[in-house]
Amino acid sequence: MIEVTCAILLFENKFLITQRSAEAEHPLSWEFPGGKIKTGESPEDCILREINEELEKEIEILEKLKSIPFDYGFKKIKLIPFLCSTTSIQLKLKEHIQAKWIQLEDISDFDLLDADKKLIQHPVNKAILEKYSGKQMDKTR
Numbered sequence: 036m037i038e039v040t041c042a043i044l045l046f047e048n049k050f051l052i053t054q055r056s057a058e059a060e061h062p063l064s065w066e067f068p069g070g071k072i073k074t075g076e077s078p079e080d081c082i083l084r085e086i087n088e089e090l091e092k093e094i095e096i097l098e099k100l101k102s103i104p105f106d107y108g109f110k111k112i113k114l115i116p117f118l119c120s121t122t123s124i125q126l127k128l129k130e131h132i133q134a135k136w137i138q139l140e141d142i143s144d145f146d147l148l149d150a151d152k153k154l155i156q157h158p159v160n161k162a163i164l165e166k167y168s169g170k171q172m173d174k175t176r
């Protein structure tokens with residue numbers, strides 16, 4: 036089981052999603068930025084390092100969310116999500132081809148990785164995301 040951290044990064048009621056490159060595994064899918072935990076690294080240290088490496092951004096961890104085991108068939112991962120805050124929308128794309136700050140209710144418009152869909156639908160995670168964003172996840176319009 037590969038342990039992967041990801042950041043659900045919040046700025047003024049919007050969340051950051053990033054698009055994987057055409058050459059990456061799961062090409063062009065959208066995800067929450069993050070990456071694999073290195074040997075001896077804590078999940079918290081991993082997410083701070085990954086966001087710095089991938090987006091050149093400093094973030095603050097607000098809450099650790101429920102971890103999600105997911106089997107892609109060719110590999111099993113444990114996705115460890117953190118709800119995080121930041122003080123600006125600025126970022127540098129070092130690995131992803133695109134980033135978007137989106138409203139929670141618009142997330143279903145994007146081709147999110149399957150583990151991430153399960154992550155946001157987990158009742159505990161969903162309630163926390165809705166609380167922080169002040170929005171419902173499911174579109175009513």
Ligand SMILES: Nc1nc2c([nH]c(=O)n2[C@@H]2O[C@H](COP(=O)(O)OP(=O)(O)OP(=O)(O)O)[C@@H](O)[C@H]2O)c(=O)[nH]1
Pocket residue numbers: 039040041060061066067068069070071072105112114148149150151
């Ligand atoms: N970063 C990230 N990976 C995810 C997410 N959801 C998800 O299923 N994954 C899976 O976890 C794997 C993490 O790999 P990664 O390529 O992002 O990790 P990394 O930055 O450490 O990459 P590296 O292999 O180049 O060192 C992805 O290939 C994907 O299968 C997510 O929201 N963010």
